[in-house]
């Protein structure tokens with residue numbers, strides 16, 4: 001309840017600040033000059049499914065409104081300017097390379113004449129793994145709704161019931177399990193869960209726009225349209241949990257594979273997940289050694305060096321309120337935390 005009151009006070013304050021011009025004054029004096037927005041999926045639905053477990057989805061209509069907002073209040077820069085430290089304005093980035101990016105999002109970007117950066121995991125495009133592990137866990141549990149399943153959460157000691165209501169919470173608990181045990185071989189856990197439950201490994205019926213990846217021809221078409229591509233590792237595991245050798249492999253082989261398929265240098269990297277829980281100085285050093293010139297996290301003020309390889313990004317919630325979006329894009333919201 002206290003949290004609700006706190007949110008209510010903050011929301012009212014942000015709205016008041018916007019309509020009295022206070023947040024605009026903040027932007028003029030101390031606001032963000034160079035901002036990178038982080039998005040994932042843009043879906044062709046009127047309301048988001050209840051299963052947006054990791055808050056990575058936005059509807060096409062809200063996304064369109066957010067672009068209108070950004071163009072009205074900020075300068076949205078062409079993505080070619082991203083490596084120019086003097087370029088002031090907002091840049092757009094999209095992680096994971098799901099099919100909705102090509103089919104839903106890119107036409108909306110074209111309508112607004114905006115170019116963006118797409119963070120791609122080549123092993124996923126190559127079909128070496130069917131889904132990013134956390135989506136995979138979600139899809140496995142989703143197909144097991146109303147069933148009792150074996151999960152590592154209790155060391156496979158007893159069956160756990162999966163229900164519509166427990167789906168999100170179980171998926172998050174499994175993610176937490178991976179983090180608390182710092183598991184490098186996350187896909188190994190998935191194979192283990194499949195084996196214990198006698199599930200076959202492979203494609204699961206799902207919303208293809210949300211869970212399946214763009215193809216190489218689609219990604220090549222994006223770059224021909226003026227968009228850029230960054231590496232997002234090969235397999236979307238948590239870099240911090242990997243050995244030095246595994247880090248190196250994820251960073252170098254993804255760069256090499258993208259360069260092979262796109263026929264130009266890949267100099268940018270986007271950290272999977274992107275918070276301090278997943279990235280330490282050794283991770284940034286590995287990105288440096290792999291030859292990247294710029295890398296993006298998902299936090300406001302990364303305290304890692306070199307700063308070009310630990311650049312901040314921010315995300316919008318799936319809402320269209322100008323007062324809220326302005327507070328986030330200007331940095332005003334974070335200035336009085």
Ligand SMILES: [Zn+2]
Pocket residue numbers: 095096232236271272273
């Ligand atoms: Zn990602």
